Each structure stands twice: as C-alpha cells, then as structure tokens.
Amino acid sequence: MNIKFPLRFQDALILVISFILTINLAHAQCVPGETVTQTINTVGSGTFTIPAGVTSIRVQIWGAGGRGGNRSNDGTGGGGGGGAYSESTISVIGGNTYYYSVGQGSTSTNPGGDSWFSSSANVNNAVVLAKGGQSVGNNDSDGADGGDRRDGIGDIRYSGGDGGDGEGGDGGGGGSSASSTNDGQDGRDGDNGSTGGNGGSDSGSGGNGQESRDGNGADGANPGGGGGGATRDQQSGTLTGGKGGDGQIIISYVCPSCGPVINYSANVQQFKVPAGVTYIIVEAWGGGGKGAGRDNDRGGGAGGGAGAYSRSTLTVTPGETLYFSTGTGSTGYGTPGGDSWISRNNDGSNALVRAKGGNSVSGNNATTGATGGLASQSIGDTKINGGNGDNGGNSNGTDGGDGGDSPNGGQGGQGGDNGNESGADGASPGGGGGGGKTESNSQTRNGGNGGNGLIKISYDCSVTNPSGCWRYIDDGSVSGVVIMEFFNDCNWEAPENLLEFEVLVVGGGGGGGLRSGGGGGGGGLVHARADVSEITATGLPANSIFQIKVGSGGAGSSDRTQKGGNGVESSFDLGGTYEIIAGGGGGGGSDDDRSGRANRSGANGSNSSIKNNITGFGVVSSRFFGGSGGGAAHGSENPGNGNGNGKNGGEADDHAGGGGGGAGSNGRKARDQDKGGDGGAGLIFPDEFGERIYAAGGGGGSRDDDEEDRGFGGTNLRGGNGGFDNEGPSVSGEDGQSPGSGGGGSGHDDDNVSGGKGAKGVVIIRYEIAKILPVEINSFTVKLDAQNRESVLTWTTVKEWDNSHFEIERSVNDVKSWETIGTINGAGYSDQLRTYAYSDNKLPAVGGNVFYRLKQVDFNGNSKYSDTKSIRIEAVSGKGSWVAYPNPSFKGQYVHIDLLNSTTHNEEPIYIQLSNSSGTSITSIEVDKPSEVEKTINTFIEQQNTGIFVVKLNWGDFSEILKIQVK
Known part of the structure; x- marks a missing residue:
C-alpha cells in the first residue's frame, strides 16, 4: 500500500452482511479518543473492515438460544438453554477484513446457532466464538443445557443458563443467555413458576414456559435467551416451544487519536497543524488556586478554587501555527491560577479556547473557600466551572478545607486534618490547594499550591495514518520534525520538494538455538542521510514513491538438528536511487549430536549495503553494520561471524550457549561450564530517533537450574533472555524485545522447548518540515481589461x-x-x-508599464518571490497635472484621482480645498503624498449628496482646480 503526504481521509467502516441482506453501516464522524460501538444483531454472515488507524478492537459475542420443548401429545416441554458469551480484545491492522456469523435462535431440536468472529470465512479460524444453547427434544420435559463456555473461544467466557424442566402441568422456563459479567440464569421448573431466567443488562431473558393450560412456550429474548416449553392438556395437534433468541455481536474500538498533551510551561508554545488535518479537539484546564495557611490561631484554613474546564472542536488549516499557554497553579494569596488558552495570536488575544484559573483565598488564615474558575469567563463549546474550595474555620479542631476539584481533571489538595498539618497541593490539572490546620498558637502551617493547568490537543489519526504499516513517532506538530516508523512492508510517497531526509534501516534479528542454544544475532543497521538538494535544487519531485521492506525475525529453533532461523534483511528503495539494505542477524547454534554437530556453530549475519555513488547520500556518523552472528551452542567454540562491521557471536561452553552478537558489541562467551553468555549490546540514537534500543543480541541458554545462570539479552534485556532448566522442564529462550534484536537460546534438558524468535526489523524515516520547499507555482499570468481599466492576475499551484x-x-x-x-x-x-x-482596478492614470509579482509567505514567516509579469496601459487623457475618472461618476462609485506629471511634486505638502458648486467652502485638508489626495476626496464625497464639487489643489509653485460631478 502507498502512504502519501499529504494524506486523505479514508472511508472508515464498511459492514457487509451477506446471505440475508447487504448493509453499509454509516457511522458518525469518529471523534478522536472516543469509543465507537457497532452492534450486529441481524442473523447471517458478513465482513467487518477495520477502520483506518484502529489498532485494537473489543469483540463481544452471544450465541443463540435453544428452542423450548414442543408437545404433540399431552404433557409439558422443557425450557431451551441460553446462549453463551465470549469476549476478546484483538490487535488489528487498519484496512484488514474480518468475517463473522450471528447465530440464529433455534426453531427445531437443533441447538441455537454459534456466533463467531474470524480472520477468515472459516469458523475453524475463529478468534472469538460463543456457543448456542441446546434445544429440547420433541415431547421431552427435561430442560436443555445452556451454551457451554468451555467450548467457546475468548479471553472472557460465560455459560448460558439451563432451561427449566416441564413439571406439574407447566412448561419449563428458558435459560437466559450469559452476560458480559456472569453465567446466564437458569429457567424455572414448571412446578416452580415456569418463568424464564432473567437476563441481565446486556443478556437476553429466557422465554416463559406455558402454565396450566394448552399453549405454546414464549420465545426467548435477544440476545440468546432460551425458548419456554409448551404445555398440552386437551388440545389436539402440536404446540410449539418458544423460539430461541438470536445471537449478537458487538464490536467496539477507540477512535484513533494523535496529538500532544502539554503540561505547564512558562513560555507561550506553538502547535503546527499536521498535513491532512482539518479539525482538532482542544481541551483546556486552568491552573488551580492556592489554599490558606494558618499562623495565628487554632483552626483550619480554606481551600483554593479549581481551574475551569473548556473543550472545543476547531476547524484548522493544515500547516497553520496555533499558539497556546498552560496556566500555572497559584502559589500566592489573592492571585488566581493562570488561564490556559489556545489562539491564532501569540499574545492570547481572540482566544479560540480558554479555561479560567481557579481563585486563591484572600490571605493567610482565611476561612472562606475560594471559588473555582468560572465557565462564564471561559471560551469553548463546552465550559464547566472549577470546583469551589471548602471552608475552614477558627474553632479548635477544625480541619483545613479541601481544595476544589477540576472537572475531568485534578483533585483538590486535602486540607490539613491531623494536628498541625499543611494543606496538600492540588493535583494537576487544575486542582485547588488544601488549607492548612493548626492546633496551637506556636505552629504555622502552609496552604497547598494550586495544580498547574493542562492543554490536550487531539485529532483523527485515520486522516494521517490510513494503513497498518506505519505510525508516527513524532508528527512534527510541536517539534517541527516528522518521524515515521514502518513496521510492515509499505510504500512511502514522500512530500514533494522535500530537500533532505534521514532513514534508519534495521534487519530482522536471528532466532535462538535449541538445547543450551546460542543466542540469535542482532540485525544489521544502516543510518543514512539524503541531501536531495545536492542533486536537484527543488527537492524530490512529485510522486516520489519509496518501497519499504521490513525483515521478519528468524524463528527460534525447535529441532536440535537446526540452528535458529536467520533474520531477514530490511530495505529502503530497493533497486532505486537511495537503496539501503540492512542484513539479518544470524541464528543461534543448536545441540546437534545426531548430525556431526555441524549446527552447534552459530550462523553468520548477512551483509548490509548502501548505494555510495550518489551525490549527497551517505552514512551518518559511521552507523553502518551488517547482521551480527549467532552464538554457539554448548560444546562449540564456533560462533557465527558478523558481516560488514556486524559483531560476532559468543563461544559456548560444555553446557551453556554463547550470546548472539549485537550491533554495539560482540556476544559474550559462556561464562563457565553451565552459565550462558550474554547478548551483545544494541545501539540507541536518542537525538534522532528517541530512546529505543536496536539490534541487541540474544542471550545463550543454560543447563543450570538457576535463572541467574542463563545468558541475558543485550542492553537492558532488549535481546531475548536465554532459557534454563528450572529444576524440571527446561525453559524456552525469550523472543527479541526491540527491533532487530536476537532471540535467546533455550534451556538444555527438555525437547518441548524452543529458542526465542528474533524481533522483526524496522525502517524509520525522519525529516524536518522546514526542509520542504513550500509552494510550486505552476503558472502566473497578467492580462489587461482595457474596457474596465483593470488588470487581472491569475496563478495556479500544483503543490x-x-x-x-x-x-x-x-x-x-x-x-x-x-x-x-x-x-x-x-x-x-x-x-x-x-x-x-486578483483584480487591480486602481491602475495609475499616468499610464506606462505596470509590473507585478507574487510574494509567497509560509506560516513561519519565510517568503519567496515569483517571476515578474508586466502590462502596458495608456494614460488617462487630461489637460492639467491632475485627472479624475470616471467623471461624472455615480453615488457610491470610487473616483480615481492621479497626478499625471509626477515631476511637478517634490515631496512638499499638498493643500486640498473642497467646495460645492456655488463656491461655498466645505473643508480644507493638508496631505503629504499624491496617493493620499484620492483617498481624502473619496472619503469626503461618500459623506455628501449628489452634485458638482470643486477641488482646488495647491502644492509648491503649482495650483489646479478639478470639478467632479456625482450623479
């Protein structure tokens, strides 16, 4: 799949229910951070497509209910069993399709249908399944069993209730379906009321059995209630048991949410709206107020008020800069907590969202609780007052007042309540400080400070991450640096005109060996920078697509005749201009006494490579490593070798494996006869890619019973730890824990173990937003409209x-x-x-050549110019130095007044005398520039009625009179 910048919103959920009907479930806009729930209660099969950006879903399933007993001869029917319940939370990838089936309530002697959710159309691959309840046989008085949780699939499972027996002339009640928290309730027997089991808040009740006379059993309720049993006494024919309730599936997930949570900072900060994002959700909490201390009497001080809460959804422009400030919690009496706000202005004016800070108490020893920040003084779609502080008191033994609680935020600090005790600080965000307490005049106790404010910015990740092959480490909204992690095969379409980017490529780690096996080697690692501007000044062209392959980790060995699997290479732009290949780590050696012991040696890591004949493209700070070698299995001195600066695995000893090599160091040799060698160190690049560790080696396995004698994974156990024998069955090696890290070798004495799997590799791309040329102007033209005396500028951009x-x-x-x-x-x-x-309708009357250019300005204030375009215009005809046109004009029409001969003006003042047609002077004005004459006269004309106006102009040694008619 292609990942393209800027990214487009993808259609979210499509649900197809086949066999019965087809339905598209249109759902409301996914609000970042909020939970969406989809209920599927139509019987049949269908598909569910994981919405873009969603990484996990909760699946709740109810099996269908069984039918109650029919009666074709006199007697009572038993109640049907209720459906079972199963639930799991599943890790998913956006865009993947799952299959489901909703079980149908039974109308026969067959059980109610199972309901299931699967990665394929085959129920055998179901990841969640709930069994249907059993049905009652014809003319059978025994109640049927509910669906059995033991036959279901899921992390949480409950059984459906059993149907009641038909007794005493009454049909048995159907069992209820299981709920999400308990087994279903059994239906009552006929001689005990015949009622169906009661369903809970999310389960279906069983149908009632027919009582005392001829009649059918009642149907079970959805989801999954068992049907009630029929009763036949004198009536001929067959009376039917109640139908079982249909099953149900509920799928819920949290809408993808990106964006920063900003704690208090003394400075105004910036948020740059990411590409493709057109709305954000802003939540703000004001700072909390200070509580009162006590220093002159026995009693308790009052609590400080909490900061208010505000929330709004804002329409934004991708790339624009917003400014925000988080309010400080108050530390002084009479000083409220600071407001938190976000605005398009860096001084906070015209705030888009504002949450007022809570008030502080008036002073030390105050006993009246301070009020919280007011919603009426805040700004937002949703505004909630901060909680008020509790009162204190002057009586001996009075506790300090608690600080107010901030809505959806921090709790107020507890007031002093134990002898002489200071009030606690309010919790962030926005809790008010608690009041202090004293019990003797000689004691002084402080009031708690207010909690700092907070701003949380959220936006829909499905806009910027429509697939499951990558995620943001940093979207650049605050830092200005975009970091993208690719964890599956993917295509990346780079921003057009990108001038520079960096790539970190890590190959898959090697798998651990078996029976005191060697640890797997870390994957190869290449960190490169591409200075595209060295090749082309305009950066990457449009549609620059880079193929990304992420290598899988090698499998841990489960066969003593096989080494651990080698890690698979990862690559960037394979076969292209910026090709990078990071080799896989070598697998750890395994005990191999049945095949000449050849596999006891660790496997070699594979080569890494980079195209080095490209201008401006090369390795950063010598960070080029081939795959590291796997550690040797016990009894071997032949570890695997690293390739291309990759590190070697460690040697083994008699009953312990060597550690796999890591990108940072060789694997360690087994420490003595029974102690596995540690894996080699991985690498970390905190300045560029954060604190994660890459390509550590796996630890060697041990025959010893002591867990401490196994080999440990390299660098904070990021490589998989080795196994050991654990005074019984051996322990498998652990999987590699960070990208490209090797798996641990297994313990020695049990064949039912395996080496740890190597961790898959990763590709990480990093670039600065400032390294993208901002705008590409495709065309720019200027044309003269002579009839209307205006020029028309038209330009287009393609990016x-x-x-x-x-x-x-x-x-x-x-x-x-x-x-x-x-x-x-x-x-x-x-x-x-x-x-x-753009239309320029104020062309100069003097005529001549008029030049135009465009100044393109970025959000950060940087700018560049377009090419210059020009037109030629004729001068407006006139006999004097000045000309007015159009003349005559109409009321409301703008009159252009220009100095035709600019050489007559030498920066001296221009005096304007305005009179009406009878010669009566109306006003006199002095201006400095010829351009100000036009503005002044038009302002005057707008305030007058129609008529003829006389304009006398004096400047330097020149004088001229204009007559302007307004109709």
Missing part, C-alpha cells in the same frame, strides 16, 4: 506545503518601487491544482 498566503506587489514604470496592493490566503497544504485570481 502547497506550509503556505500561509500570497501578497500581490506592484511597481509602476520601474522594478524598484514595489508596493503591496493585496493579499490572498493560501491553502496551507495541498497536492491538487489550485487556481487564484
């Missing part, structure tokens, strides 16, 4: 990245006197053709 806006600049008769005449907002992020237009 925008971090684009805030365009400024239109103009210069007349030279390319030096540029002025900004207009602004057009950009699209932020876009990879589609976009068209922009």
Whole structure:
C-alpha cells in the first residue's frame, strides 16, 4: 500500500452482511479518543473492515438460544438453554477484513446457532466464538443445557443458563443467555413458576414456559435467551416451544487519536497543524488556586478554587501555527491560577479556547473557600466551572478545607486534618490547594499550591495514518520534525520538494538455538542521510514513491538438528536511487549430536549495503553494520561471524550457549561450564530517533537450574533472555524485545522447548518540515481589461506545503518601487491544482508599464518571490497635472484621482480645498503624498449628496482646480 503526504481521509467502516441482506453501516464522524460501538444483531454472515488507524478492537459475542420443548401429545416441554458469551480484545491492522456469523435462535431440536468472529470465512479460524444453547427434544420435559463456555473461544467466557424442566402441568422456563459479567440464569421448573431466567443488562431473558393450560412456550429474548416449553392438556395437534433468541455481536474500538498533551510551561508554545488535518479537539484546564495557611490561631484554613474546564472542536488549516499557554497553579494569596488558552495570536488575544484559573483565598488564615474558575469567563463549546474550595474555620479542631476539584481533571489538595498539618497541593490539572490546620498558637502551617493547568490537543489519526504499516513517532506538530516508523512492508510517497531526509534501516534479528542454544544475532543497521538538494535544487519531485521492506525475525529453533532461523534483511528503495539494505542477524547454534554437530556453530549475519555513488547520500556518523552472528551452542567454540562491521557471536561452553552478537558489541562467551553468555549490546540514537534500543543480541541458554545462570539479552534485556532448566522442564529462550534484536537460546534438558524468535526489523524515516520547499507555482499570468481599466492576475499551484498566503506587489514604470496592493490566503497544504485570481482596478492614470509579482509567505514567516509579469496601459487623457475618472461618476462609485506629471511634486505638502458648486467652502485638508489626495476626496464625497464639487489643489509653485460631478 502507498502512504502519501499529504494524506486523505479514508472511508472508515464498511459492514457487509451477506446471505440475508447487504448493509453499509454509516457511522458518525469518529471523534478522536472516543469509543465507537457497532452492534450486529441481524442473523447471517458478513465482513467487518477495520477502520483506518484502529489498532485494537473489543469483540463481544452471544450465541443463540435453544428452542423450548414442543408437545404433540399431552404433557409439558422443557425450557431451551441460553446462549453463551465470549469476549476478546484483538490487535488489528487498519484496512484488514474480518468475517463473522450471528447465530440464529433455534426453531427445531437443533441447538441455537454459534456466533463467531474470524480472520477468515472459516469458523475453524475463529478468534472469538460463543456457543448456542441446546434445544429440547420433541415431547421431552427435561430442560436443555445452556451454551457451554468451555467450548467457546475468548479471553472472557460465560455459560448460558439451563432451561427449566416441564413439571406439574407447566412448561419449563428458558435459560437466559450469559452476560458480559456472569453465567446466564437458569429457567424455572414448571412446578416452580415456569418463568424464564432473567437476563441481565446486556443478556437476553429466557422465554416463559406455558402454565396450566394448552399453549405454546414464549420465545426467548435477544440476545440468546432460551425458548419456554409448551404445555398440552386437551388440545389436539402440536404446540410449539418458544423460539430461541438470536445471537449478537458487538464490536467496539477507540477512535484513533494523535496529538500532544502539554503540561505547564512558562513560555507561550506553538502547535503546527499536521498535513491532512482539518479539525482538532482542544481541551483546556486552568491552573488551580492556592489554599490558606494558618499562623495565628487554632483552626483550619480554606481551600483554593479549581481551574475551569473548556473543550472545543476547531476547524484548522493544515500547516497553520496555533499558539497556546498552560496556566500555572497559584502559589500566592489573592492571585488566581493562570488561564490556559489556545489562539491564532501569540499574545492570547481572540482566544479560540480558554479555561479560567481557579481563585486563591484572600490571605493567610482565611476561612472562606475560594471559588473555582468560572465557565462564564471561559471560551469553548463546552465550559464547566472549577470546583469551589471548602471552608475552614477558627474553632479548635477544625480541619483545613479541601481544595476544589477540576472537572475531568485534578483533585483538590486535602486540607490539613491531623494536628498541625499543611494543606496538600492540588493535583494537576487544575486542582485547588488544601488549607492548612493548626492546633496551637506556636505552629504555622502552609496552604497547598494550586495544580498547574493542562492543554490536550487531539485529532483523527485515520486522516494521517490510513494503513497498518506505519505510525508516527513524532508528527512534527510541536517539534517541527516528522518521524515515521514502518513496521510492515509499505510504500512511502514522500512530500514533494522535500530537500533532505534521514532513514534508519534495521534487519530482522536471528532466532535462538535449541538445547543450551546460542543466542540469535542482532540485525544489521544502516543510518543514512539524503541531501536531495545536492542533486536537484527543488527537492524530490512529485510522486516520489519509496518501497519499504521490513525483515521478519528468524524463528527460534525447535529441532536440535537446526540452528535458529536467520533474520531477514530490511530495505529502503530497493533497486532505486537511495537503496539501503540492512542484513539479518544470524541464528543461534543448536545441540546437534545426531548430525556431526555441524549446527552447534552459530550462523553468520548477512551483509548490509548502501548505494555510495550518489551525490549527497551517505552514512551518518559511521552507523553502518551488517547482521551480527549467532552464538554457539554448548560444546562449540564456533560462533557465527558478523558481516560488514556486524559483531560476532559468543563461544559456548560444555553446557551453556554463547550470546548472539549485537550491533554495539560482540556476544559474550559462556561464562563457565553451565552459565550462558550474554547478548551483545544494541545501539540507541536518542537525538534522532528517541530512546529505543536496536539490534541487541540474544542471550545463550543454560543447563543450570538457576535463572541467574542463563545468558541475558543485550542492553537492558532488549535481546531475548536465554532459557534454563528450572529444576524440571527446561525453559524456552525469550523472543527479541526491540527491533532487530536476537532471540535467546533455550534451556538444555527438555525437547518441548524452543529458542526465542528474533524481533522483526524496522525502517524509520525522519525529516524536518522546514526542509520542504513550500509552494510550486505552476503558472502566473497578467492580462489587461482595457474596457474596465483593470488588470487581472491569475496563478495556479500544483503543490502547497506550509503556505500561509500570497501578497500581490506592484511597481509602476520601474522594478524598484514595489508596493503591496493585496493579499490572498493560501491553502496551507495541498497536492491538487489550485487556481487564484486578483483584480487591480486602481491602475495609475499616468499610464506606462505596470509590473507585478507574487510574494509567497509560509506560516513561519519565510517568503519567496515569483517571476515578474508586466502590462502596458495608456494614460488617462487630461489637460492639467491632475485627472479624475470616471467623471461624472455615480453615488457610491470610487473616483480615481492621479497626478499625471509626477515631476511637478517634490515631496512638499499638498493643500486640498473642497467646495460645492456655488463656491461655498466645505473643508480644507493638508496631505503629504499624491496617493493620499484620492483617498481624502473619496472619503469626503461618500459623506455628501449628489452634485458638482470643486477641488482646488495647491502644492509648491503649482495650483489646479478639478470639478467632479456625482450623479
């Protein structure tokens, strides 16, 4: 699959129910962090597609109920059994398809249908299954069993209730289905009321049995209730037992949520909206207020008020910068906790969301609790007052008041309640501080400080991560650096015009060997940087797709004649310009006394490689390692060798395996006769890729009973630990724990063990958002509309990245006197053709050549210019130095007034006298520039009625009169 930047929203859930009917389950927009629940209660089979970005789902299943007993002769029928319940939480990959079947309630002697959820259309591959309840045979008075949890599949399972027996002339009640917390309730026997078992809040009740007269049993309720038994006394024909309730499946998952949680900081911070994100959810908590201390009397101080809570969904532009501040918890009397806010302005003005801080008590020894931050003074779609602090008191023995609780946030600090005790600080976010308590005049106790505020920003990860082959380590929204981890095979479509990026490629780790086996070697590792601008100044072209292959870890050996499996190489851009291959780690050796002991030696790691003839592309800081060798099995001195700077495995001893090599060091030799060697160290790159450890070696297995004598995985046990004999059955080697790390070798004395599996590799891509050229202008034209005396500017972009806006600049008769005449907002992020237009209807009357250019501005303020375009216009005809047009004009129409001969003005003041047609002077104004004359006269005309106006202009040694008619 292709991962493309910018990313498009993918259709989420499609549910197809086959055989019966086809349904598309349209669901509301997935709100980040909230739970979506889909209930499937239509009988039949279908498919469920995992929504984009979802990594786990909870599946709850009820089997169908059994039918109650029919009666074709006189007598009573037993009640049907209720369906069982099963539940599991399953790790999933977005876009994958699962299959399900909802069991049908029985209408025959067959059991109610099983309900199941599977990775294939075959029930044998079901990952969750709940059994249906049993049905009652014809003319049978015995109640049927409920579905048995032991026959189901799931992490949590409960059995359905049994049906009651038909007795005393009454049919038996059906058993209820199991609930999500308990077994189903049994139906009552006929001589004990005949009622069906009561269903719980999420289970189906059993149907009642027919009492005392001819009649059918009642149907079981959905989901999965057993049917009630029939009763026949005098009536002819067959009376039917109640139908079992149908099964049910409920699938729930948490909507993907990305975004930072920002704790208190003294500085205003920035959040850059990621590519493809058009709305965010912002939650804010104000800082808490301070509680009162006590220093002059016995009693308790009052608690501080809590910060308010606000929440809003904001429409945003990909790439735009928002500013936010988290309020501080108060540490001073009379000073409230700080507000938390987010805004498009760095000073917090015109805040989009604001949560007021809680108030502090008025001073030391105060006994009146402070009020919480007010919703009425906050900003948001949802606003909730912060809790008020509790009162204290001046009486001896009075406890300090508790601080107020912040809504959905931090608890208030507890007031002092044990002799002389200070109030506790409020918890973050936003809890108010507790009041102090004293019991003697000589004691002083402090009030608790308020808890700091908090801001949480969430957005839909399915927008930015539509598949299950990668995830963000950092989306760049705060740091400005994007880090993407690819854990499955994938295609990455890089941002167009990306100038520089880094890639870390790690091969799969080797599997551990069997019977005091050697540890698996760590995978190869290559860290490279591509300076694309060394090849092309405009960065990567459009549709630059890089193939990514993530190597699997080698299997742990379960056959003493086989070494642990070798790890598989990982690659980036295989066969392309920026090809990188990281070799797999070698498997650990196994005990092999039946085949010449050839497999006791560890396997060699495989080579890594990088294309080194590409300008600007190379290894970073010598971080180039081939796969490391596996450790030797017991009795061998021949560990596997590393390739291409990869490290070697460790030698074995008589009854202990050597450690696998890691990218950072060789595997350790077995420590003595019975003690396994430790795995070699892995590598860590905290400045570029965080604190994770890569490609550590697995530990060697041991024959000894002491767990401490096994070989341990390299670097904080990231390689798999070796097994040992545990005073009984041996222990298998542990799997590698971090990307590219080797598995541990197994213990010695039991064949029912295996070496640990090597960890799969990984590919990580890192780039700075600032290293993307922001905008590619595809075309830019300027055309003159002579009839309307205006120029029309049109331009198109085929790609925008971090684009805030365009400024239109103009210069007349030279390319030096540029002025900004207009602004057009950009699209932020876009990879589609976009068209922009601007009309300049204030062309200079003097005529000549008019030059235009575009200034493209990023969200961070950086800018660049387009090519310059020009048009030629004729001067407006006029007899004097000044010209007014159109003249005559209409009320409300703008009148252009230009100085035709600019050489007559030498920066002296221009005096304007305005009169009406009768010569009565209306106003006199002084301006400094010819351009201000037009603005001044138009402002005057707008305030007048229609008529003829006389304009007298004086400047330097020149004077001129204009007559302007307004109709």
